[in-house]
Amino acid sequence: MQCIIITIGDELLIGQTIDTNSAWMAQQLNLKGISVTRRIAIADDKDAIVAALDEAAGKTDIVLVTGGLGPTGDDITKPALCEYFGGKMIINEAVLQHVRAIFSKTGRPVLSRNLAQAEVPDVCTVLFNRVGTAPGMWFEKDKTVIISMPGVPFEMQAIMEDEVLPRLSRRFPAPPLLHETLITVGMGESTIAETIADIERALPPELHLAYLPSPGLVKLRLSATGADQATLQYELAVYSGRIQQRLGNIVAAVRDEPMEKIILDLLRKHHLTVTFAESCTGGYLAHRLTMVPGASEVFKGSIVTYANDIKQHYLHVPEAVLNTDGAVSEATVLQMAAEVRTMFEVDISVAVSGILGPGGGTEEKPVGLVWIGLATAEQVYARKYLFRHDRIRNKELTCHAAFDLIRKELLVREQ
Amino acid sequence: MQCIIITIGDELLIGQTIDTNSAWMAQQLNLKGISVTRRIAIADDKDAIVAALDEAAGKTDIVLVTGGLGPTGDDITKPALCEYFGGKMIINEAVLQHVRAIFSKTGRPVLSRNLAQAEVPDVCTVLFNRVGTAPGMWFEKDKTVIISMPGVPFEMQAIMEDEVLPRLSRRFPAPPLLHETLITVGMGESTIAETIADIERALPPELHLAYLPSPGLVKLRLSATGADQATLQYELAVYSGRIQQRLGNIVAAVRDEPMEKIILDLLRKHHLTVTFAESCTGGYLAHRLTMVPGASEVFKGSIVTYANDIKQHYLHVPEAVLNTDGAVSEATVLQMAAEVRTMFEVDISVAVSGILGPGGGTEEKPVGLVWIGLATAEQVYARKYLFRHDRIRNKELTCHAAFDLIRKELLVREQ
Numbered sequence: 118m119q120c121i122i123i124t125i126g127d128e129l130l131i132g133q134t135i136d137t138n139s140a141w142m143a144q145q146l147n148l149k150g151i152s153v154t155r156r157i158a159i160a161d162d163k164d165a166i167v168a169a170l171d172e173a174a175g176k177t178d179i180v181l182v183t184g185g186l187g188p189t190g191d192d193i194t195k196p197a198l199c200e201y202f203g204g205k206m207i208i209n210e211a212v213l214q215h216v217r218a219i220f221s222k223t224g225r226p227v228l229s230r231n232l233a234q235a236e237v238p239d240v241c242t243v244l245f246n247r248v249g250t251a252p253g254m255w256f257e258k259d260k261t262v263i264i265s266m267p268g269v270p271f272e273m274q275a276i277m278e279d280e281v282l283p284r285l286s287r288r289f290p291a292p293p294l295l296h297e298t299l300i301t302v303g304m305g306e307s308t309i310a311e312t313i314a315d316i317e318r319a320l321p322p323e324l325h326l327a328y329l330p331s332p333g334l335v336k337l338r339l340s341a342t343g344a345d346q347a348t349l350q351y352e353l354a355v356y357s358g359r360i361q362q363r364l365g366n367i368v369a370a371v372r373d374e375p376m377e378k379i380i381l382d383l384l385r386k387h388h389l390t391v392t393f394a395e396s397c398t399g400g401y402l403a404h405r406l407t408m409v410p411g412a413s414e415v416f417k418g419s420i421v422t423y424a425n426d427i428k429q430h431y432l433h434v435p436e437a438v439l440n441t442d443g444a445v446s447e448a449t450v451l452q453m454a455a456e457v458r459t460m461f462e463v464d465i466s467v468a469v470s471g472i473l474g475p476g477g478g479t480e481e482k483p484v485g486l487v488w489i490g491l492a493t494a495e496q497v498y499a500r501k502y503l504f505r506h507d508r509i510r511n512k513e514l515t516c517h518a519a520f521d522l523i524r525k526e527l528l529v530r531e532q
Numbered sequence: 533m534q535c536i537i538i539t540i541g542d543e544l545l546i547g548q549t550i551d552t553n554s555a556w557m558a559q560q561l562n563l564k565g566i567s568v569t570r571r572i573a574i575a576d577d578k579d580a581i582v583a584a585l586d587e588a589a590g591k592t593d594i595v596l597v598t599g600g601l602g603p604t605g606d607d608i609t610k611p612a613l614c615e616y617f618g619g620k621m622i623i624n625e626a627v628l629q630h631v632r633a634i635f636s637k638t639g640r641p642v643l644s645r646n647l648a649q650a651e652v653p654d655v656c657t658v659l660f661n662r663v664g665t666a667p668g669m670w671f672e673k674d675k676t677v678i679i680s681m682p683g684v685p686f687e688m689q690a691i692m693e694d695e696v697l698p699r700l701s702r703r704f705p706a707p708p709l710l711h712e713t714l715i716t717v718g719m720g721e722s723t724i725a726e727t728i729a730d731i732e733r734a735l736p737p738e739l740h741l742a743y744l745p746s747p748g749l750v751k752l753r754l755s756a757t758g759a760d761q762a763t764l765q766y767e768l769a770v771y772s773g774r775i776q777q778r779l780g781n782i783v784a785a786v787r788d789e790p791m792e793k794i795i796l797d798l799l800r801k802h803h804l805t806v807t808f809a810e811s812c813t814g815g816y817l818a819h820r821l822t823m824v825p826g827a828s829e830v831f832k833g834s835i836v837t838y839a840n841d842i843k844q845h846y847l848h849v850p851e852a853v854l855n856t857d858g859a860v861s862e863a864t865v866l867q868m869a870a871e872v873r874t875m876f877e878v879d880i881s882v883a884v885s886g887i888l889g890p891g892g893g894t895e896e897k898p899v900g901l902v903w904i905g906l907a908t909a910e911q912v913y914a915r916k917y918l919f920r921h922d923r924i925r926n927k928e929l930t931c932h933a934a935f936d937l938i939r940k941e942l943l944v945r946e947q
Contacts, residue, residue, distance in 0.1 A: 127740075127742050127753075128742060128744045128753070129554075129555075129558075129571065130558055130567070130568040130569065130570075130571065131558055131559065131562050131567075131568070131711070131753075131755075132554070132555035132556060132557070132558030132559035132560075132562065132568075133555070133559075133713075133744055133751070133753060133788070134555065134744060134746075135550065135551070135552050135555045136550070136551060136554070136555075137550050139544075139547070139551070139573070140544075140547035140548070140549065140550045140551075141547060142547070143544075143545055143546055143547030144546065144547035144548075145547075147546050147547065152545070152546075153545040153546070153547075154545070154574075154575065154580070155545075155572060155573065155574055155580070156544065156545065156571075156572070156573035157570065157571070157572050157573075158554070158570065158571035158572075159569075159570055160569065161742075165569070165570070187721060187743065187745075188721065188722045188725065189721060189722070189725040189743045190725070190732060190741075191740070191741065191742045191743060225720070225723070228722055228723070228726050230722055230725065230726065231722050269745065271921055271922070271925060296546070298548075305640070306602060306603065306604060307603045307604070307643055307645055307646055308640070308643070310603065310604040310605070310645065311643050311645065317605060325542075325606075326605075326606065327542050327543060327576075327606045328602065328604045328606060329543045329548055329549060330602075330684065331549070336548065338543070338546075338548060340546075373548070395815075395818075397822075398819070398822075399815075399818050399819050399821070399822025399823075399827070399831075400810075400814075400815030400816065400817070400818030400819040400822065400834065400836065401815065401819040401822075402815070403814050403815030403819075403836045403838075404813070404814050404815040404816040404819045406814070407812075407813075407814025407815065407816075407836075407838065408814075408923070408924065408927070410889075410890055410891060410923060411891075412814070412838070413838060413839065416814075416838055416839075417838055417839035417841070417842050418835065418836050418837045418838045418839055418842035418846075419815065419835075419836045419838075420833065420834075420835050420836070421815065421818045421822075421833045421834045421835070421836075422833045423818075423822065423827070423828060423831055423832055423833045423834075424828065424831075424832035424833055426832070427832050427833035427876065431833075461842065474825075475825055476825060476826075505663075506686055507686065508823070508825060509823065510686060512823070
């Protein structure tokens with residue numbers, strides 16, 4: 118089963134909005150055995166919408182359309198679809214009641230443009246939007262199912278989960294595509310490819326390996342497509358196992374989860390608590406870890422010591438160290454790591470100090486220089502890194518390096 | 533001048549990677565007066581690549597292609613392009629030297645698959661990639677310029693800045709599109725539309741208004757296209773001014789910048805310093821503020837007090853308050869805000885405590901309940917919020933609410 122995703126919105130074409138919807142939809146469709154063959158982003162423009170629909174209708178099984186259903190004047194998807202499918206607009210009573218209920222709950226006045234959300238083409242099946250006012254719409258043409266949803270991510274997600282995915286499963290029962298993802302940290306894409314070249318060459322034709330590099334890590338995605346699911350599952354396990362064995366401890370996890378979830382699970386498993394003393398990362402490590410529900414099991418708090426006098430006052434970094442070694446130095450992060458561990462009474466602490474850029478670099482300490490210290494009850498040590506990118510990317514790389522330092526510390530305990 | 537963006541990569545179609553490149557490219561092209569009419573994402577598949585090129589070549593001025601140029605076996609864009617444009621592969625000496633130089637600098641062994649990055653079709657102009665091994669390639673067909681770049685964001689950006697944008701400016705001199713963006717906080721999209729309906733209706737045909745809602749704020753983008761730039765600039769100023777006047781203090785800024793930059797600039801202007809005591813946001817406020825270069829001018833440090841005993845110990849929230857009012861309460865954030873202001877010796881402090889979900893909610897204190905306190909030398913006050921979304925979105929909304937509380941505090945000082 119194949120699907121084309123069409124996203125509508127001027128904001129996507131002038132680069133003001135990053136399209137996160139398509140990735141989420143593709144993931145959900147994949148789990149149902151539906152593969153996305155193409156994603157198209159177009160403007161809030163009737164001709165562009167009609168052209169995109171013409172290219173897709175009759176040539177694929179499913180078309181998911183998002184965007185352009187808002188209550189403001191720049192949103193023209195609904196009339197464009199109504200005309201395209203030769204319908205006329207009618208009031209849907211259920212949607213009307215729902216819109217009124219939403220507004221009466223929040224106490225906001227309901228405007229006529231909000232009530233207009235209840236108008237739908239008479240040639241579609243209305244898909245209930247539990248979290249917003251714009252309903253989804255299900256059309257059919259030339260054996261293609263065409264589904265329109267709002268572009269607001271959580272509204273699209275609610276309609277997908279409540280209505281679209283269950284209906285698609287019933288309409289297109291299909292064997293799922295199987296994926297397995299290895300998260301690797303600390304080796305470049307090319308070197309990994311070289312290291313596992315013979316395993317990759319020996320992959321059976323129904324298996325496919327993709328390299329997905331991102332700041333600080335490379336994901337290896339092994340996917341399998343075919344009729345016999347048991348065979349595919351077996352082959353996936355065999356080849357994934359071979360790759361894991363070959364790559365050893367650079368494999369951080371065999372599931373597609375963010376590093377903070379991997380670290381949190383490891384800390385939980387070892388019944389250890391953690392804290393951070395952050396200078397250049399400015400709270401990013403703590404933010405990332407606390408994105409995971411249940412972070413409170415391993416994390417009680419942390420400190421951001423951006424200025425030197427805060428490092429001195431709360432983490433007792435001696436003025437002499439700050440003057441001679443500097444804030445970005447081994448001596449500083451060792452002291453920060455040791456002190457913050459005591460301050461928050463935890464098992465493991467990580468301290469970070471660096472120069473992320475764009476300013477602040479010197480010949481001796483260039484932009485991208487980062488020191489990361491780690492303290493446990495037994496020892497304190499530090500590693501030096503040199504990242505060569507911009508501020509945002511350097512922060513990301515520093516975060517992954519810090520998380521990987523924790524992972525390796527825990528790995529030693531497992532051996 | 534019109535452009536189509538084609539992004540190539542299986543990872544884009546299974547939803548493992550979010551496409552941030554297209555947005556960045558579109559922004560850069562817009563500044564040069566080039567509008568993006570369509571973005572297409574396709575798989576690492578020769579037929580899909582050829583089909584997408586066929587649809588674009590001869591029908592638009594520029595096609596930007598990214599992705600599929602890596603050193604691993606799943607990357608097939610280069611041979612596909614070579615065949616499409618009827619070329620043959622040759623070694624480019626300059627690229628070869630550059631690849632060797634990159635590897636000798638890092639001390640990593642150079643593999644034959646890395647050297648193969650120096651092979652390019654003989655029918656293209658090679659675009660130098662200063663930060664990576666895969667060069668960009670400039671082809672021409674049927675009056676369309678087709679440019680291929682790696683998908684790694686910082687490599688694509690370097691090639692765009694060094695090579696593509698200067699060449700496009702020379703090739704397609706054009707009057708720029710003009711945009712002006714108002715950032716608004718605290719009013720829904722529909723209510724804004726209703727409030728400025730008459731101004732919107734009166735817009736001259738060459739001006740266009742778009743509503744871009746995102747968690748916690750709505751951007752209003754006024755754009756102008758046409759030949760006479762002076763007139764456009766004047767009209768943009770007039771209508772933007774009318775909208776600003778009508779919307780009053782919900783307009784946080786008249787430039788497209790993130791809230792943290794707006795807050796940082798305001799604090800700088802007033803020569804004030806800031807800190808945070810974060811419970812549920814777990815360091816996110818500090819992270820966001822320190823993403824802006826120069827944050828150290830207003831920010832010295834902050835504390836994440838995730839667990840109650842940390843709130844008690846470092847911010848002296850009385851045990852009685854935690855037991856009776858609870859950690860998520862007005863009394864708690866008032867105390868946190870007042871104490872953290874003293875702890876970091878700053879002018880303004882913000883304290884946050886809430887239940888972001890998915891767990892932890894009760895009937896009395898549901899998921900989404902957040903208290904935010906703000907302290908200055910003169911006063912301490914708190915606001916209660918109820919956000920009705922998931923953990924990620926609730927964190928985002930809390931962050932914007934906290935930043936807006938700071939903005940409004942500073943606004944009062946300006947009056």
